[in-house]
Amino acid sequence: MFSGPLYSGGFSELKRLFQEIRDRNYRIVGPRLEDGVVRLGELQSFEEIPYGVSDVQRPGYYRIRVDGGRFRTPLDSPKQLLYPPELTIFRVTKDWKIEYPSYRFEKTALFGIKPCDLAAIKIMDRVQGELGDEYFLKMRENLLLVVENCVEPGENCFCATMGTGPAASTGFDIAYTRLDNSIILFQPGSDLGADILGELSLEPATPDQVGAFRRAILKAAERAKAGFRLENLPDILELNLESKVYREIAERCLGCANCNMVCPTCFCFDIIDEPELDGSSRRIRIWDGCHSYSYAQVAGGHFRKDLWARYRHSILHKFVYWLRQFGSFGCVGCGRCITWCPAGIDLREVISKIVEEVEERCRK
């Protein structure tokens, strides 16, 4: 895949980039501040992007500070836009006529998403394949991806371990890196991205700037690491299916499925029926999560009635099964599940502990 050289400009070029995308009739969705949380939403102006606002993300902890710093992953992942939490799939009338909904599909630019979220979109592409969710596939047709590389990952970030960041290497239209507020490096990742960047007054990055970029990314990568390594991880986890760590975590886990909801790759859904007064019925696809009690429940039985088993399934799915199903890990290291866990459960610690158990056993 194409990914071009670095060009440099200033903050004003970043603003012009936004404007240029707007002028090309894209609806722009990006980070914006809402009720004290950086979320993903439709942007009317460049000024809505909370540059200069920083977030503090720790296990089960999220705070905003207006201190000239940087924000990390918004609460919402691109999944919110591409694969909405609730979507009517059809309505069936009393006399069995099926009526399909129609939706607006506009040219949309995701502006300033992080490399981990870009990786998550690529994972969703593989999960849905060519025969997946119809709405998702339509949304993907006209999506411009503008990625902001991370030079200051947060406390819960571990993209460097998952190999998804802190800089995106391919798969975007445009990537930019804010070395500081006066130097921003831009990189085209597609012909369209190159064409858009061509409208700006950018200069090829100087050797010094490229050097500064590399140092910043390496430094960021050091910060965005978990305590475990990916080598042999699926095999190690499968060697320890009966790990006591799952039971320990279940003592703290609430089974709320927050982690599933904020996860940029969790794709499970339920379908519910909403009967209407005229005798018709609406069929709605809604997000579901494997931590919730009813997830593996069937009429007359329950395949994962204990919370530890549901927690184990989520770990095994992301770090073992996903590889066999879709050829990659199901985790991008964005850290959302850690930040938004009401019990502050740290996925990185959980995996490290399970790995440690196996290593200890091997030493004996």
Next chain:
Amino acid sequence: MQEIVRSKLTPTPAEIINIIPETPDTKTFYFKPKAKLEKPKPGQFTEIYIPGVGEAPVSVSGIESDGVIIQTVRSIGTLTEYLFKLGRGDLIGLRGPYGKGWPMEKLKDKDVLIVGGGIGLAPLRPVIKEVERNRRDYGRLSILYGARNPSLLLYRYEFDEYRKIPNSELLLTVDRADETWTGNVGVVTQLIPKASVDPRNAVALVCGPEIMMRFTVKALEKQGFKGNQIYLSLERRMKCGVGLCGHCQVGPYFVCRNGPVFPYWMIKKYFWVDQI
């Protein structure tokens, strides 16, 4: 741009044209789809839909040449309880058929050992019918079938027909007998050593409660069946049926798409793990 989005999860209306009571809580429904559905293969399932109520995955227990799909349903959840209130002429929705069924190609010229527990005989019935129809394509047919008590045996009205299939046997058992019962008493696994099939040249097809399948696998291995000679039909929450909703996963498999029928060796790693 407004665009209509057509979901592949759309049911086809189907008319209930016949209902056969099987047991106190089980009935066999004959559905005639209003539009042509793909012809189910033995072991596949459909999603039965009732507007305003919901959907449930149910295995196919009979396939008619005129497109009629026969399904045996136990009233055990919201959808099935509602279905039991419907009668001839009523419409339901059907999606499918879905999944990988029994390995019919692999059964050619082999002895076929069918082991069913309770309602687990339902997805195996199309195999019996197929063997009966193309009798010379298969070796000996041995049907082992057990239920908790005699009143819970499915398809009793057909047992004589099964017995008349050349080169076959039907061995029955119940966990608890009543005054009408003169046959075997005990779990279905006890019948396995009695089955007159050649384990070196046989394939076993198993469906029943998970606990019954576990004991059956052990008993079959004792007879010399290998992991690729044992096929199991698994039950999970197959919500979407097409491998997208995630609910039915067992290990890395989507039961709806990679199964519901699995060769035992494929799921061996997970089969014995509690709540995997």
